[in-house]
Amino acid sequence: MNKRKISIVILSILLFGNCLSVLPREQRRTEAVFTTQLTKKEIYERALIYLAKSLVNANMSIQIRDPENGRIVSHGNLKYQSVFQCLYGCDLEFNVDLTAKDGKYRIILDDILMYGNNQYGQRTGIIKPYSEKELASIKEEFLIPLQKELVDSIEGRFMAPQEDF
Numbered sequence: 001m002n003k004r005k006i007s008i009v010i011l012s013i014l015l016f017g018n019c020l021s022v023l024p025r026e027q028r029r030t031e032a033v034f035t036t037q038l039t040k041k042e043i044y045e046r047a048l049i050y051l052a053k054s055l056v057n058a059n060m061s062i063q064i065r066d067p068e069n070g071r072i073v074s075h076g077n078l079k080y081q082s083v084f085q086c087l088y089g090c091d092l093e094f095n096v097d098l099t100a101k102d103g104k105y106r107i108i109l110d111d112i113l114m115y116g117n118n119q120y121g122q123r124t125g126i127i128k129p130y131s132e133k134e135l136a137s138i139k140e141e142f143l144i145p146l147q148k149e150l151v152d153s154i155e156g157r158f159m160a161p162q163e164d165f
Contacts, residue, residue: 025128030109030139034151036102040070043100043154047072050153051096070100078142089117092142107150109143
């Protein structure tokens with residue numbers, strides 16, 4: 001009898017666990033504005049280099065390159081592995097929307113989703129974020145450090161001195 005109850009509980013979790021809905025797209029975003037001494041062109045060029053080297057692979061590409069308006073839109077994908085959440089790994093996907101103006105720039109990270117993978121590397125479905133708490137955790141663990149790297153690249157903190165070349 002206990003096996004039957006355990007089976008029912010496990011089956012219920014599997015069935016109803018997949019019925020959860022992910023947060024709406026407008027909630028799955030973060031936005032920040034930064035001031036700088038750089039020109040729009042300098043911000044744009046440095047951000048473009050960072051995004052091309054850091055977030056883009058053969059399947060993901062920079063979708064919009066608009067130097068005249070100082071805008072870059074790119075799709076990002078980060079790999080993640082955790083025994084507790086993603087035994088076979090997860091993919092964190094999001095969009096990066098950077099708009100540059102002389103002396104300031106805005107970074108929007110949106111459409112944030114985390115997918116689980118099976119042992120063959122195939123996606124098994126969206127696993128996060130279903131709540132504001134999960135979204136805050138993703139932002140803290142992945143997106144804020146990524147945003148900091150982008151800002152550091154734009155500000156020249158990741159660039160080698162010219163005399164090194």
